[in-house]
Amino acid sequence: MTLPAIEELRDVARVVALPMATRFRGVTVREALLLHGPEGWTEFSPFVEYDDAEAAAWLAAAIDFGWNPQPAPVRTEIGVNATVPAVAAADVAAVLARFDGCRTAKVKVAERGQSLSDDLARVAAVRAVMGPEGRVRIDANGGWNLDEADRAIHALADLDLEYVEQPCATVDELAEVRYRTKHLGVPIAADESVRKATDPLAVARAGAADLIIVKAQPLGGVAHALQIVAAAGLPAVVSSALDTSIGLAMGAALAAALPELDYDCGLGTASLFTMDVAAPPLVPRGGVLPVGRVEPDAALLDAAAASPDRQAWWLARLQRCHAALVAHG
Ligand SMILES: O=C(O)CCC(=O)C1=CC=C[C@@H](O)[C@@H]1C(=O)O
Ligand SMILES: [Mg+2]
Structure with a gap:
């Protein structure tokens, strides 16, 4: 890929800060740097604690999406899931x-500071709202050790789970949990073991998951993520990185x-913001998102502008x- 010069990127950069309706993975305000490239608007928004x-990889993805033509779509809309943060069971209906x-x-x-009974109550509340036909999946973000995962999946399986995302942190643990819980018929999905791994294919080689979660920004862009899915040979679910409507x-x-998409995707997360950069924002309607480029609204870009010190931080x-x-070359 030919990289645009840093001056070109700085000239078209806009830094925004979007307030969230509900705290999610510790985030209450989501910051992002948006860029306007020749192919359209794009987003660079690694979480603030990530090192350079x-x-x-997130910047490579942003540049690829803004500066290069993208692989041809084979569908025009994407079925998406609702995302329920680790809220109290009483707040589930309002989130959904x-x-x-x-x-x-x-x-x-598996939120830090909470217990399995909090999880059981929250997932039961979700099942109650979604009804028996609804699909309910859970995401532990690697927060359980082997025995905790084993116990939790056994306890939660009665609520009819579509899959469990990243129950434990390591590939070896995922393989072991998958083995221990196989009789329950709950598939295991890998997320962090794909997007934060030096080798995103290790999970597939180890037989540690039934499906993989892929995110465009951390995996270096659309084309690169497509290569990883093809090489993994596992079903994939595309998920957001809590991006703005642009990402x-x-x-x-x-x-x-x-080529194949059998699951709803975790791309409905703009619904967790109280404000976004596009009008209308890219939120699900009738459970789907349209496919296509999104343009920010000039007034919203101004209204969402981050403070001068945060802009300086993002530009650095x-x-x-x-x-x-x-x-890297
Ligand atoms: O998959 C979804 O429903 C929404 C996206 C989502 O859950 C995540 C977005 C951003 C960071 C992650 O901690 C988190 C995830 O683990 O999948
Ligand atoms: Mg996840």
């Missing part, structure tokens, strides 16, 4: 109400280009990650 080596027409819900579990369009482009990060990509 990890964040550089933000996601119009979604037949699938993903529920966060979600990148995720939707990935989902649209996958952009510069360092750009330098890392240049050095």
Whole structure:
């Protein structure tokens, strides 16, 4: 890929800060740096705690989406899931109400400071709202050890789970949990073991998961993520990185280009924001997102502008990650 010069990126960069309706993975305000490239708007939004080596892949993805033509879509809309943060069971219905027409819900579990009974109550509340036909999946973000995962999946399986995402942190643990819980018929999905791994295919080689979660930004862009899915040879679910509507369009482009897509995708997360950069935002309607480029609204870009010190922080990060990509060649 020919990299645009850093001056070109800085000239078209806009840094935004979007407030969230509900705290999600510790985030209450989501910051993102948006870029306007020749192919359209794109997003660079690694979480603030990520180091430059990890964040550089997100920049490669952003540049690829804004500066290069994308793989051809094979579908025009993407079925998406509702995403339920680790809220109290009593708050579940209000969260789900933000996601119009979604037949699938993903529920966060194994939150630090909470217990299995909190998870059981939250997932039961989700099942009650979704009804018996709804699809309910859970995501532990690697928060359980082997025995905790074993116990939790046995306890939660009665609620008819579509799959369990990243129950434990390591590939070896995933393989062991998958072996121990196989008789329950609950598939195991790998997320962090794909997107944060030095070798995103290790999971597939180890037989440690039934499906993989893929995210366009951390995997270096749509084309690269497609290669990983093809090489893994496992069903894939495309998920967001809590992106703005601009980054979600990148995720939707990935989902649209996958040869097979059997699951609803985790791309409904704009519904967790109280404000976004596009009008209308890329939120699910009737449980689906349209595929296509998203343009920000000029007034919303201004209204969502991050503070001067946060803009300076993001521009410095952009510069360092750009330098890392240049050095990488
Ligand atoms: O998959 C979804 O339903 C929404 C996206 C989502 O859950 C995530 C987005 C961003 C960061 C992650 O901690 C989290 C995930 O683990 O999948
Ligand atoms: Mg996950």
